[in-house]
Amino acid sequence: MRSERARHNKIIFSGTVGAGKSTAIAALSDIPPVCTEAVASDETAALKKTTTVAMDYGLLNLPDGEKVMLYGTPGQERFSFMWEILSEGGIGLVLLINNANVDPLKDLENYLAAFKKFIASTAVTIGVTHMDRAQEPGLDAYRKKLAELGHDPLPAVFRADARNREDVATLVKALLYTLNPGLVDA
Amino acid sequence: MSRHTTLPGPHLTALYLLHAGSMDVRLISLSVERHWKHAVRLVPTLDEARVVLVDCDRPGVEAAFEQLGPYPSAGIVCYAFHPKDHALRFPNRLILGKPLNLDALPGILAKAANDTAAIKATVTARRQVPAPVPTPPMAAVETPSSLGHGLHMDEERDLCGAMDDIPLTPGTPLSEKLFFAPDQYLIGHLSRAVEQAVASGRPHVISGLPHLIGVQPQPLPVCVTAFRGNQLRPFSMTQLPHATARIVSALIFSESVGTETVYAAEDFLWNIAAWAARGRLPVGTDPYQRVRLKAWPNFTQAFLSPHALRIAALWTRTWASPVEIATQLAIPHRYVFSVFSSAHFSGLLDRNAPTVAPIAVIPVAAHPSPSPKQEQRPSILSRILRKLLNAV
Numbered sequence A: 001m002r003s004e005r006a007r008h009n010k011i012i013f014s015g016t017v018g019a020g021k022s023t024a025i026a027a028l029s030d031i032p033p034v035c036t037e038a039v040a041s042d043e044t045a046a047l048k049k050t051t052t053v054a055m056d057y058g059l060l061n062l063p064d065g066e067k068v069m070l071y072g073t074p075g076q077e078r079f080s081f082m083w084e085i086l087s088e089g090g091i092g093l094v095l096l097i098n099n100a101n102v103d104p105l106k107d108l109e110n111y112l113a114a115f116k117k118f119i120a121s122t123a124v125t126i127g128v129t130h131m132d133r134a135q136e137p138g139l140d141a142y143r144k145k146l147a148e149l150g151h152d153p154l155p156a157v158f159r160a161d162a163r164n165r166e167d168v169a170t171l172v173k174a175l176l177y178t179l180n181p182g183l184v185d186a
Numbered sequence B: 001m002s003r004h005t006t007l008p009g010p011h012l013t014a015l016y017l018l019h020a021g022s023m024d025v026r027l028i029s030l031s032v033e034r035h036w037k038h039a040v041r042l043v044p045t046l047d048e049a050r051v052v053l054v055d056c057d058r059p060g061v062e063a064a065f066e067q068l069g070p071y072p073s074a075g076i077v078c079y080a081f082h083p084k085d086h087a088l089r090f091p092n093r094l095i096l097g098k099p100l101n102l103d104a105l106p107g108i109l110a111k112a113a114n115d116t117a118a119i120k121a122t123v124t125a126r127r128q129v130p131a132p133v134p135t136p137p138m139a140a141v142e143t144p145s146s147l148g149h150g151l152h153m154d155e156e157r158d159l160c161g162a163m164d165d166i167p168l169t170p171g172t173p174l175s176e177k178l179f180f181a182p183d184q185y186l187i188g189h190l191s192r193a194v195e196q197a198v199a200s201g202r203p204h205v206i207s208g209l210p211h212l213i214g215v216q217p218q219p220l221p222v223c224v225t226a227f228r229g230n231q232l233r234p235f236s237m238t239q240l241p242h243a244t245a246r247i248v249s250a251l252i253f254s255e256s257v258g259t260e261t262v263y264a265a266e267d268f269l270w271n272i273a274a275w276a277a278r279g280r281l282p283v284g285t286d287p288y289q290r291v292r293l294k295a296w297p298n299f300t301q302a303f304l305s306p307h308a309l310r311i312a313a314l315w316t317r318t319w320a321s322p323v324e325i326a327t328q329l330a331i332p333h334r335y336v337f338s339v340f341s342s343a344h345f346s347g348l349l350d351r352n353a354p355t356v357a358p359i360a361v362i363p364v365a366a367h368p369s370p371s372p373k374q375e376q377r378p379s380i381l382s383r384i385l386r387k388l389l390n391a392v
């Protein structure tokens, strides 16, 4: 069934508070992105019940009419219970880590642990954001950490500015090629 | 004012650089000094020129062309980043693409000089403006593009060359053209400077170039330079005379505060190497030896040659030779050689392949799909990819 299938066409954006998930989705989305947290506070109580989820939602319209959803998980860890539910059936994960946080490598470890099952069955690419404000740790430190955590082969780790559409698209392209290097753009 | 050409020798093309930037003047002078002493002579005035080279990208080019009025028998060769755009402004002019192909340039200049002289001989000079050179623009030749990344054909030739594939198995002697000597390019100097800076823990500077390039090893290795991005590419592609660049240890390397750009050393090395390599391999490379990428390069800054993302996706997970990677992805070898050269200089290449259990080479498109859910993937992934490629 078409609606059933469409539900699986989604790319998950996750990462620390303020890393740039909402910004990244907005940069890529063909529709103005929806932030359900904002919606929930304005809507009726009845609607609230179904929108307790604080997430971002964007959309890529493919030329053949098919849609790919871009889901941003809530950054705050109090919402982490729903990360797995949100990502179920997703194509893969774009993980954004705010390099200006206190311990971004620890953040990386926590998020990879939270998405362990999802990543094992799909793929992940990592965008290190806010590097213009915080140069350290550098990409090499991220790679070392990933190796320590047993990631072999290493996933793609790019310096990314969530405000730059091309950076975000490069992360998604790398994700697609990680899933299948033989992919051709046909 | 009539023009009296003074020909210093029978084969030397007297070249005048009209309206060229100081950077280009230095680069072309260096090339003449090193490679074309016997083919080209730079002349200081239009009076002496048999051919002029004109940079169309700089403002005021129309006024520059007007200066040529009194010199109808001088050949004219133009160059620009987007020759096709200028072809409308200056129809019938020969417009080369930037960066200039320095191997081909002396021949083109000589031809332009001779063609104009020939026209002059048959058509008596009755015009004020110089005669157009009836040579087709360079950009219109070469083979069809095979890229998946929307790169323009000219760009493909400039950035990855046009080299044919090499034999799939070792044994046949390989053409010298497959290799480049890093020491003849900026990349050789840069890679030594980074090495020395990292080993000593002290900043190093490459001097003797139009701008300084500083290498700061700590806390994270970075390169700092006042070279602008669009200068770096042509400069990296150019062979430098041996004594041009010097590497010195330094306390600070600030050239002119505020105008420098800071690059992560790895990204900088990747790009400078790609531009020198143009689809070739560093001399001494065995294209049949299995290697691996230690990590993905930082592709938001590192130069994305055609198919580079696919190559990185495969090469971070497989020990394979450049030729095997190209075969698995069914792409021309030169694209893999480009990635190899960059990875080599940026320290991302792992050459210590395990001796046990060689990895079977399976064409990637033929990987089995483990679940029905994943069977759908290739099509939807491809379509998302196409959407992103077209939109970016």
Ligand SMILES: Nc1nc2c(ncn2[C@@H]2O[C@H](COP(=O)(O)OP(=O)(O)OP(=O)(O)O)[C@@H](O)[C@H]2O)c(=O)[nH]1
Binding pocket: A015, A016, A017, A018, A019, A020, A021, A022, A023, A024, A074, A075, A076, A129, A130, A131, A132, A133, A160, A161, A162, A163
């Ligand atoms: N300087 C800088 N700002 C960035 C970068 N990436 C994103 N930002 C900015 O960071 C701020 C936070 O971005 P958001 O998109 O709201 O972050 P988020 O991940 O959605 O945050 P939560 O929803 O609170 O978890 C925005 O103002 C962005 O414009 C970057 O690389 N550098």
Ligand SMILES: [Mg+2]
Binding pocket: A021, A022, A023, A056
């Ligand atoms: Mg947000």
